[in-house]
Amino acid sequence: MTITSTAPPHAMPEPAIAMMLCGQRCHLGEGPGYDAATDTAWWFDILERQLFEAHLDTGAINVHALPRMASALASVDAQRQLLVTEDGLVLRDIASGRLDMLAPVEADNAATRSNDARVHPSGTLWFSTMGRHAEPGAGTIYAFREGAVTPLFPGITIPNAICFSPDGLMGYFADTAANRLHRVRLDPATGLPLEAPAVLHLHTGEGGLDGAVTDAEGLIWCAIWGGSRLNAYSPEGRLVRAIATPARQTSCPVFVGAGFDRVLVTSAFEGMDEAARAADPQHGRTFILDIGTRGRAEPRVRLGAL
Structure with missing residues (x-):
């Protein structure tokens, strides 16, 4: 199904042609990842404890039930993934689901x-926690390196938009509750901070900063929850592009395809009443957009000593 997405007239983002990848509505669709070797996209419905597996070449989609909430994953090797779950980091065997x-x-x-x-x-791997009801300051961003988990930035309400410059010299993250996008200088060999983070951009207006990914040129593509769009920010924090998305509560993007020239975007209907869902007919669905830019492969996580 192909959908021409539009945006509120006051916002004026660029229109986009969006292909619906999955019509099943996610309560809280999040954490998309992509494996180029198998042309497979993965994402989660956090609240419903589901892992989606979409084979882009055939369009086949499998939905895996999980015993715990999970929100993101990283590739370990051809056989295993590392899942970020409500109680820790979990290895998943792809073939068996163990x-x-x-x-x-x-x-x-x-x-x-x-x-x-x-x-x-x-x-x-950088990953985050948050309060189940977005309690103020309950979240933390952690680093998992060489088998150890280290807290990096505590006291965040809704940690989001974790991503990195292509050269690994900069890290980015947001607190959705404060609508602040942060930048921090990193050691490219370790991915660990070299200084305290600074505010890069303060989002104003409709919606909030949610999940993000950088493209091959270093632009930060951030889903705007409640804003029906992806915003692209320069490494200096300037808003340089805005792309309309079909669902209002857009949650997270990832580049997909052989050339990493398309963007998969998840969405959600969390917190929407019947009227809000009716006004947002594509709520909770998952889409692929052509935005005219290229990303790159997501790195594999290193397990280290474990």
Whole structure:
């Protein structure tokens, strides 16, 4: 199904032709990833404890039930994935679906769950937690490197937009509750911070900063939750493009395809009443957009000593 997406007239983002990849509505669609070797896209419905597997060459989609909430994944090798879950980092065998706890994280804190994640070019995974009801300051961004989990930035309400410059010299993240996009200088060999983060961009107007990914040129493509769009920011924090999306609560993008020249975008209907869902007919569905730019392969996570 092909949909011509439009945006509110006051916002004036560029229109886009969006192909519906999956018509099943996600309560909270998030955490998309892409494996170029198999042309397979993955994403989650966090609240419904589901992992989606879409074979882009055939259009076949499988939905895997999970025993716990999970919100993002990273490729380990051809056989395994690392899932970011509500109680820690879990290895998943792709063929069998077997899950093995690798590193518990906040497992004794029933008030939090996992949220956003992205792998640095060095193989270090950044991932985040947040309060299940977005309690102020309950979230933390962690790094998983060489088998160890290290807290990086605590006290964040809704940690999102984790992504990295192509050269690994800069890291980015947002607090959706504050609508601030941050930048921090990194050691490219480790993916760990070299200084305190600084505010790169303050989002104003409709919606909030959600998941993000960088393209091959280093632009930061950020889903605007509640804003029906993807915004592209320069490394200096300037808004340079806005692309309309079919669903209002756009949640996270990832580049897909042999040339990484399309963008998969998840969405959600969390918090929407019947009237809001009726006004947003594509709510919760998953789309592929052609935005005229290229991304790059997501790095594999390095397990290190474990």
